[in-house]
Amino acid sequence: MKLSIRTELDYSLPAPADVLLQIEAAILPEQKVLRAHIDLPPVEHFARIPGHDNIGDRIWLAAAETLKVHYEATVEPVRMLARVDDLAAVPAHLLPGETVDYLMPSRYCPSDTFQNLVEAEFGGLQGGARVGAIRDWIGQHLTYVVGSSESSTCAEQTFVTRQGVCRDFAHLMITLTRASAIPARFASVYGLGVDPQDFHAVAEVFLDGAWHMVDATGMSRPECIAKIGVGRDAADVSFLTSYGAVTLNSQSVEVTEVA
Incomplete structure (x- = not known):
């Protein structure tokens, strides 16, 4: 394509x-x-x-x-595609150095405040199965509402209001994934199928030794996405x-x- x-x-x-x-x-x-x-x-x-x-x-x-x-x-x-849910997590002590920053809390992704929640909600799942469950949970509990958030909105606020735009979906996805000791980063992209059309945001998670795209909004797919840049959160890649x-x-x- x-x-x-x-x-x-x-x-x-x-x-x-x-x-x-x-x-x-x-x-x-x-x-x-x-x-x-x-x-x-x-x-x-x-x-x-x-x-x-x-x-x-x-x-x-x-x-x-x-x-x-x-x-x-x-x-x-032309990226390699895989079903995220089936991939294994890399144990934290074996993670490559360049992924470690993406375990840490950042400005819009305060993952350290969500550790108890992810254990209570997803504690029986590991690796990609947990990432898939987080993606599905966000899809079921958040509503995509244009104009419902601001440039200062962080994942905690999105979790409370249960609404946002692609940026907010990605921040919450990243936050819950990092709280699960799985590296996650923010990717600014162009995505086919995004409605309304605009710059789009997805998460990338590090599983099975590689980065994999996850669009918690469900609007686009990795094979339909052109990447612009990555960062810890939106502040790095505006x-x-x-x-x-x-x-x-x-x-x-x-x-x-x-x-």
Whole structure:
């Protein structure tokens, strides 16, 4: 399957500001970027830097007045697929060093406060079976409601309100998985089937020696997803971070299947 991606951003800047963008599909063994093009306005400064864990690129811009970005790409996911529920957990003492940070609590994923809950709710399950049960529990107990959360909403608040958007579903999935001593990280992606279409967020869990995508919203599947970047939570992989005031005029994301 090949995905056609089209993204448009239009922001006004009342004063010069430094802006960090991460909207391009990452070049990775698990996905082929067959075509890509990004249009940016004239800026004072432009530089590419590696994304978190060296996955994808971030773009530094020193911009003023307006920031209009147009991005198009064709991406073919070729990642290995597995049924997460059947995979074994890696014992904590055998985890690779690069996965250990993803066991720890982070800004939006306070996993240390959920350890008693996961043992009470999922204590009879191990490894992928527990991850699958967490995914299903979130799907049964949370409602996807556009506009129901804010940029400051963390997994504790989502657990209480039982509603959110993809970002909140992913944060709760990551939190409960880390509380189960299984590494989990946040992935910013483009996903086919996401409704309404927008930047999407999924969890990635480390099982059986590899990372595996889990979309707790159920809207997209690993074979229909193009990864942008990863991080401990959404703070590490925001599509736009501004060091200065910006005003959103319009934003659109379109992901379709290439015939």
